[in-house]
Amino acid sequence: MKNYERIYILGTSGSGKSFLGNKLSKQLKVPHYDLDDIYFIRKYDKPRSKESRTKKAKKLWAKKKWILDGGGGMWSRGAMKHAKLVIWLQTPFRIRSWRIFKRYIRRKGKYKETVKDCLGLIKHSGKYRFGKRHFHYRGHKNYLDKHNINYIIIKNKKQLEKLYRMNK
Incomplete structure (x- = not known):
């Protein structure tokens, strides 16, 4: 996997995209970007206009090396097309739910998230x-x-560990 200059990490909320992106970034010495930072002006609060995020995304896709993570909404499909490899995380629902809940508790007070938002994300x-x-x-x-x-x-974790070993 060391030969892949552009990696897109795909998965739904709580699947482990950011964690994997950060870990691979350190292992491969490739910059990691979260598509949420392109989507939002203020993290998880105020979205950018479609034009603004498309412009930012295209600028990012043009870079030679990157690791991107995102949920895979319609506008992020371009990232998949520009990637040399897509890593698709299909984490079990029970694990995703627990991670979303833990993340809500950890971020409480930092963002304008409510319990209703957390439950909505689990439902999604x-x-x-x-x-x-x-x-x-x-x-x-x-x-x-x-x-x-x-x-x-x-x-699963076993497949993830195998992926990490491929990069050593």
């Missing part, structure tokens, strides 16, 4: 596998296959 994460929209599992699978994008799927 739960719909990921069986939803029919473009940002759900089926939409991601169809997009990756249709565009012949190189991707690997990580479903």
Whole structure:
């Protein structure tokens, strides 16, 4: 995996995208970017206009090396097309739910998040596998296959550890 200059980490909320992105960034010495920083003006609070985030995203995609993570909404599909490898995290729902809850507790007071927001994110994460929209599992699978994008799927800790060992 050391040969991949641009890696996109795909997954729903709580799947471990940011954690993996940070870890791979350190291992591979490649800068890591969170698409939430492109999407929001103020983290998790005020979104940028579509034009502004598209402009920022295109500027980022033009860089020679990057590790990007994002949930895979419609506008982030460009990241998948520009990536040399997509790592698709398919973490079990129970783990995602716990992570989302822990993250809410950890960030409490730093952002304008409420318990309702946290529960909404857990609900959204739960719909990921069986939803029919473009940002759900089926939409991601169809997009990756249709565009012949190189991707690997990580479903558990054992597969994740194997991925880490590939980089040493």
